[in-house]
Amino acid sequence: MDQDHDASADLLEQVRQALEQRTSLRIQGSDSKAMLGRPVDGQTLDTRSHRGIVSYDPTELVLTARAGTPLREIEAVLYEAGQMLPFEPPHLGDGATLGGMVAAGLAGPRRPWAGSVRDHVLGTRVITGHGKLLRFGGEVMKNVAGYDLSRLLAGSFGCLGVLTEVSLKVLPRPRICQSLRLSMDLRQALGELAAWGQQALPITAACHDGDALHLRLEGGEGSVTSAAERLGGAPLDNRYWHDLREQRLAFFAADEPLWRLSLPHNSPPLSLPGRQLLDWGGAQRWLKSTASPSVIREAVAGLGGHATLHACHSAGFHPLPEPLLRYQRNLKRQLDPRGIFNPGRLYADI
Numbered sequence: 149m150d151q152d153h154d155a156s157a158d159l160l161e162q163v164r165q166a167l168e169q170r171t172s173l174r175i176q177g178s179d180s181k182a183m184l185g186r187p188v189d190g191q192t193l194d195t196r197s198h199r200g201i202v203s204y205d206p207t208e209l210v211l212t213a214r215a216g217t218p219l220r221e222i223e224a225v226l227y228e229a230g231q232m233l234p235f236e237p238p239h240l241g242d243g244a245t246l247g248g249m250v251a252a253g254l255a256g257p258r259r260p261w262a263g264s265v266r267d268h269v270l271g272t273r274v275i276t277g278h279g280k281l282l283r284f285g286g287e288v289m290k291n292v293a294g295y296d297l298s299r300l301l302a303g304s305f306g307c308l309g310v311l312t313e314v315s316l317k318v319l320p321r322p323r324i325c326q327s328l329r330l331s332m333d334l335r336q337a338l339g340e341l342a343a344w345g346q347q348a349l350p351i352t353a354a355c356h357d358g359d360a361l362h363l364r365l366e367g368g369e370g371s372v373t374s375a376a377e378r379l380g381g382a383p384l385d386n387r388y389w390h391d392l393r394e395q396r397l398a399f400f401a402a403d404e405p406l407w408r409l410s411l412p413h414n415s416p417p418l419s420l421p422g423r424q425l426l427d428w429g430g431a432q433r434w435l436k437s438t439a440s441p442s443v444i445r446e447a448v449a450g451l452g453g454h455a456t457l458h459a460c461h462s463a464g465f466h467p468l469p470e471p472l473l474r475y476q477r478n479l480k481r482q483l484d485p486r487g488i489f490n491p492g493r494l495y496a497d498i
Contacts, residue, residue: 152200154214156281162193163310164279166488173488175306177248180241184252185305185464185493193246197460198312202271203233206231210270212315215247222246225316234262234319238393247311253303255362256393259351260428262319266302273313274301277484281312300479305492307498308483322366327388330361330381334417334426341429342414349375352374353389354429358401364389364457392427399425399434407435407444420447465494
């Protein structure tokens with residue numbers, strides 16, 4: 149496969165043929181996020197032939213690349229320039245692509261402190277359900293004020309169109325990174341995190357595994373050293389955060405179904421069957437449990453959150469209230485009027 153190849157004309161032709169033949173398309177990159185959402189019945193449209201970095205200006209903190217570009221290649225180029233994707237997107241597979249990253253909208257441990265995937269999308273090129281290749285947004289921050297369709301595509305799981313190109317805001321890598329392990333129970337950890345959130349501490353990751361609180365400190369040498377001395381605890385290998393992001397910790401290896409619970413900041417501990425691991429300072433909680441979806445979702449919804457089952461399953465995403473579902477349907481009809489893109493991936497009738 150070519151390392152740098154513009155296959156947008158081929159992808160556009162596939163979409164136009166699907167429109168003519170009224171066939172559905174299953175959009176994928178490396179398929180590393182296939183466990184999320186409902187199974188899709190359709191002809192595969194593989195974006196991986198459409199790859200390569202189109203432009204990158206480290207001084208402007210903007211990178212533009214084709215959707216099939218492997219994330220590892222993008223991150224390697226950024227690393228050489230002393231920069232990074234600040235939201236730490238999980239790969240969950242060796243061949244994870246840029247398009248899949250945006251379509252899934254997943255972020256790693258730095259999410260509460262750096263923002264989401266959506267927050268860093270400046271512009272996109274998209275093949276719509278009208279058989280047109282359109283450009284949305286821009287390549288500098290001043291062009292993304294107001295309503296921007298590019299950001300709606302983040303987390304849409306390919307249901308609104310085929311991403312062909314993405315422009316992203318990137319950031320410099322922190323100069324110093326130090327991780328700590330502090331022995332404390334969950335309630336104490338949540339209380340401490342709430343208090344630390346009101347202070348000028350360089351925390352960029354916080355996870356509780358049931359036994360201890362794990363923290364990552366990043367920034368200048370002086371601020372990191374001072375915070376580490378103040379917080380105490382034992383040194384922790386910085387690799388921990390990569391293993392958490394990629395679901396390689398021992399917690400994820402158990403056989404029980406895996407749930408991702410998203411909760412408002414400072415939510416109290418959840419009383420649910422199974423084992424929990426808290427990320428994002430408690431706003432994202434991983435649950436290994438055989439409890440029924442209704443039990444889990446009722447508990448999470450009671451706190452104003454939602455629950456996603458990490459398995460290709462009809463009950464994958466949290467059900468939407470009818471008003472939100474109506475907005476989703478209307479948006480789908482506007483961008484994909486014949487419903488050919490990943491039909492049913494998010495919800496049965498979208």
